[in-house]
Amino acid sequence: MLADAARGFLDESAPVAHLRGLRDAGKRHDPALWKAMADMGWAGILLPESAGGSDMGHAAAGVLAAEMGKTLATSPFLSTAVIAATALRQVADDRAAQAMAKIASGEVTYALAIDEGRKFAPEATDMQATRDGNGFRLNGTKTFVVDGAQADRLLVLARTDAGLTLFDLPADRDGITREARAMIDSRDAAQVDFSDVAATGDDVLGKVDDAMAVLKPALEAGQAALAAEMSGVAAGAFGMTVGYLKERKQFGTLIGSFQALQHRAADLWCQCEVTASAIAHAGRMLDSDPENATLAVSLAKARATATAKAAVIEGVQMHGGIGMTDEFDMGFFMKRARAGAEWLGDYGYHAEQVARLRGF
Structure with a gap:
């Protein structure tokens, strides 16, 4: 039911033509679309009811992400409703509760600033x-900050005295200086520079x-939601x-x-089905046994990366010459598959x- 409802909305409000229109207009984000998603409860799908969410779990978030992938919908769903929401849920304090409520309402969006190379x-963070007294001073540069040019807030990973702090x-x-950089799939991935940025203890998450x-x-x-997308x-x-x-005929x-x-x-159909099973398992593990979900999540991301690559390559080849043209939508799928392969760990990382x- 969730998939059917999401598909109906996305087919009408965010088809591939919507992404093409954003690209042609030089835009990377549609605030009205995100507001509509938040109004339907998508922004709070992983948040508790006390924060205005529906607490439907990671399997349900994967359902939404997969439907977004089918139409290449552009939104801060992954960075805000999945990554930031999950991070805030790990912290039981009033400030986190207020932040979660703002995510659920669509009032605030987040971006994850961890990559540097x-x-x-993440463990190699050098920032x-x-x-500085009771606080900190942050200096360094973060790259590949997806949704970073449009986000209201940033989750920033930095090295402190005895480890890493978020x-x-x-x-x-x-x-904080942000430089918007469009990815090949026309989405936003900013470079963010930090020059003597003041942070207090209240800014520490965890x-x-x-x-x-x-x-x-x-x-x-x-990673699991990105695999689903x-x-x-x-x-x-x-x-x-x-x-x-x-539809296509050759010699009649x-x-x-x-x-x-x-x-x-x-x-290709078989590959898609096996990958869908791996993604469903990752969602179940995150919902039922999150402490032991790493294997399932990495398997899902690795398989999804390989399957998406195979699907877009076969798509271009079986369409022939038209598959290589910008006027045809297959190229948008190929570009999204390539960008998604790199975010949050590529095939090699997860393999x-x-x-x-598995002990190898």
Whole structure:
């Protein structure tokens, strides 16, 4: 029921043509679309009812993310409603409760500022938060901050005296400079510079020197939801390709009747189904046993990355020359698959996680 409702809304309000329109207009975010999503309760899907959320869980968040992937809907759902919401849920204080309520209402959006190098590596964070009286001074640069140019607040990972600390900062605080950088899929991924940015103890999310206690569940929630979105990307590309095979004729014959193309389509369908199963399992693990969900989450992200790549490559090839043109939508799916592959850990990162946890 949730999937059907989401599909109906997205087909009408955020089809692929909507993304094309945003790109052509030089925009990377549609506040009205996000407000509509929040009004339907999507922003609070992982938040408790006390904060205005519905507390439906990670499996349900994956359902929404997958439907968004099918139409390439552009929104801060992953960074705000999934990652930030999960991080705030780890902290039981009034400030976190107020922040969650603002997320659920759609009033505030977040971005995650952790990456510094070319690859996802939170533990290798080098940005410094030095002691300054009862507070800190942050200096450094964060790259690939998805939704960072539009976000109201930033979750910032920095190195303190004895470990890593996570800060929840307003994006307009003195010393923070954001440079919007469009990704290949026309979404926002900013570079954020921190120059002597003041932070107090109230800005710390969780405990000083213990960021991963808050950040690890949030990252795994984001990775699982991103995997679900990428499975939606694969499904959207697959559906478009099968539709074309049923319509395109060569020498008076539907190309869908060619056995070689049938085999390729059948193989891709099997990959999509196996990946959907892995993603559903990751959602169940996050809901029922989050302390032991890492293997399921990394397996889902690795499979979703590989499946989305296969789906868009097959889509372009089976469409032939038209698949390479900007006027045709398949290229948008290919670009989203490529950007999603890098965010929150690429195939190699998650394959290594799976191998390590399986004892190889």
